[in-house]
Amino acid sequence: MPSSTAALELFAASLTSLALAFLLDRFVGDPPSRFHPVVWMGWVIGRVKRANRGSPLQRRVLGVLCALAVIALFSLPVYFALQVAYGVSPLLYVLVACVTFKFTFAFRSMADYTKPIAERLLQGDLEGARAFIPYIARRDPSKLDEELITSTAVESIAESTVDGAASPLFYFALLGVPGAVAYRVVNTLDSMVGYKRPDIRDFGWFSAKLDTILNYVPARLTALLIAASAKLLRLNSSQSLRIALRDHSKTESLNAGWPMSAMAGALGVKLVKLGFYELGDPIDKLKPIHIIKALEVMAVTVALFTVICLPIILLRCMLLAPWVM
Template sequence: MAEPMVLAALLVDAAIGWPAPLYARLGHPVGGFARVIGWCARGWNRQEWGATLRRAMGALTALVLLVLAIGGGWLLQALAGWLLGPWAWAAVALLAWPGLALRSLHDYVRPVGVGLAQGDLPAARRAVGMIVGRDTATLDAAGVARAAIESLAESFCDGVAAPLFWLVVGGLPGLWTYKAINTADSLIGHREAPWGPFGWAAARLDDVLNLLPARLGAVLLCLAGGGGWAVLWRDHGRHASPNAGWTEAAMAGALGLRLAGPVAYDGVVHDKAWIGDGRVEATAGDVARALRLYRRACVLLIVLAALWAWKGS
């Protein structure tokens, strides 16, 4: 069942993503995880508690998410098999589809390049502000372009390679476990207040779950870009994350750009290391090149899924 299910989920997501009307009516499944995380954080992340207790309550939050994701995924997969028999793979593909983000990621990044190409820097800033956490109000055109490309590179792992990897490894339970922990990491896995110790477990689990997918994603980006291997090997460790640096370095090397560098969050400038040794002045054309590279990497994933489905047939 797994082989055609994975290919079908990829194709559905590549074709339509998560349409805006569907989001307006139903939201998105990760919103359910976000609500659970918010409920746990309100009750269990007490600033007056010590670091050890807050870390333990954060670990309990992660455990709650694991139980919900694994249990819910297993139940849905089992019900599909019981009700549909040999056609269960189609239902599981539809249940897996929202966990992938091939089309959505592309559609979020593209308006940044369009705004820059039209000379509309405010529109490009608004578009990039929807996909990055850094301060965007004072970014120049090159800074906006680099931010979009960096987000595309990192999200190729978070939104595509990692969910697909865990779907292959663990079916629906694997996919939705990854999405639950990744959502927790994005919401509470920060060293800054008010999270700190409370978000430690989510951040470490996310690191573990992205360990292999980030490296596989980097290889795919270099293959799709026809190069970038030297920068990938040299610079992947310059990122604060043990995983995000892999896909970002692959993107920087393949495009001949310099990414990362100093960045501001909430008015505070963080002196991050540069990744890559190419141009700093990224342009709208570079955003378009990054999107073409991303599409080729996604096609490689679809081809691999098709070969796996053919082999299993």
């Protein structure tokens, strides 16, 4: 166990890294794709997918080994780089940590993709709004009317509150920047190989299960905090909790239903994915303004989640430093 002085020093460095990462995301955003680590993850995973051959058992074993290898490939260099950086200077650690951590979450990008949808819908430009759908969801835009486009955007905001913000924060709090990086690798693996298609199901089962496990706690905490955010924003907090408890199991995902149903309740709308689920009650008709309201709920929820993570970060610095940074 580190001394109290060392623990507080690392805690201060961690908080500074966290704050700077948020500022980088807010005012700088993401770099071009060729310089984005998540794109590199996708490139590596695309090559790893070539190992998907053999019997179902062989594919499962290879899926486990490949997933663990990709996680190690990205998280271990970060771990050692931070160890070296902190040994040289806490300032160098902060610089490396904030830049690396920033690439593990997607807060501003969700607003960048969904605000234009609301703007185009308000202008009556349905085709313009549809053009942004492929950036946030795997749905055929041509089959979506204004309400379904709005629903898709609100659902994506709610789900991204977990996997794009809360979960990276949670694993940063528990395991430092390497933990957030490992989470982002798992989430990327799930998005690329975690399907139930016969050709990839066995290879991707481990990545899918691991992503479900890692999002389990953050998804449920996020649902609670969406309700709390609704209270602060003078939306329907009690309805948010009620709908989350009632409708969370309607989605195929064990986790996605929690934030989406909580968001539906907070906004007083019904979110619909045709042929799959309906979440919430149509107290209010879905309108483009609900996209903006959902982004406001997301922002407050992430702020509350960050506050909850602060004592966890302090405990990590007190108990696990310098091994976990």
